[in-house]
Amino acid sequence: MILYDENNPAPNPRRVRIFLAEKGVTIPTVRVKLAKREHKAPEHRARNSLGQVPTLELDDGTTLSESVSICRYLESLHPAPPLFGTTPLEAAQIDMMIRRIEFQMMTPVGMFWRHAHPLTAPLLTQFTDFGESNRPLYAGACKWLDREIGNHDFIAGDAYTMADIIALTTIDFATFTGLEMPTECTTLRAWHERVSGRESAGA
Numbered sequence: 001m002i003l004y005d006e007n008n009p010a011p012n013p014r015r016v017r018i019f020l021a022e023k024g025v026t027i028p029t030v031r032v033k034l035a036k037r038e039h040k041a042p043e044h045r046a047r048n049s050l051g052q053v054p055t056l057e058l059d060d061g062t063t064l065s066e067s068v069s070i071c072r073y074l075e076s077l078h079p080a081p082p083l084f085g086t087t088p089l090e091a092a093q094i095d096m097m098i099r100r101i102e103f104q105m106m107t108p109v110g111m112f113w114r115h116a117h118p119l120t121a122p123l124l125t126q127f128t129d130f131g132e133s134n135r136p137l138y139a140g141a142c143k144w145l146d147r148e149i150g151n152h153d154f155i156a157g158d159a160y161t162m163a164d165i166i167a168l169t170t171i172d173f174a175t176f177t178g179l180e181m182p183t184e185c186t187t188l189r190a191w192h193e194r195v196s197g198r199e200s201a202g203a
């Protein structure tokens, strides 16, 4: 197996690296340099039709993309510790939080990155007012997640799961782009400190 990867701050490959670190599993990686547009080269597009990272290549040459799908596959191969829940209800709750974080938080972060950040300016026609309009959406999503965590230790309850990995990588990337977590999000901040203290967060 080979994981086609990219270094931080790219958030999506980091999801898979954190997942692997939590499992204690190592997979050989090949770096696909986004800054050099290697992800859009024909050989990488043959692995991932959208020309993105991460992509997992199996020993028979089959390729899998989408960070959450890659992690689901790896979860089947390495069930312990469980990161996608152990009961139908837990699995559904984790899935719900992953989808909500991706839509409510990652979408505004991605739009801000594409349309308001100087590093992406050479890559597309930016609509900076639109990009900036995602700043309050991200802040609102942080406040929503702050309330969702409530009295729980983790995003989807009392166990660390894939939902924590999605939220951590999204928030860290948001910070990199210049989007800040509102100061009143004290529960979210405490959660962030807790999960950032895990060894896997260094991935």
Ligand SMILES: N[C@@H](CCC(=O)N[C@@H](CS)C(=O)NCC(=O)O)C(=O)O
Pocket: 010, 011, 012, 013, 034, 039, 051, 052, 053, 054, 065, 066, 067, 068
């Ligand atoms: N939904 C995909 C998103 C993958 C993605 O957007 N990866 C970024 C790097 S973090 C990328 O390849 N960007 C380049 C592009 O989209 O052209 C996943 O979860 O794997």
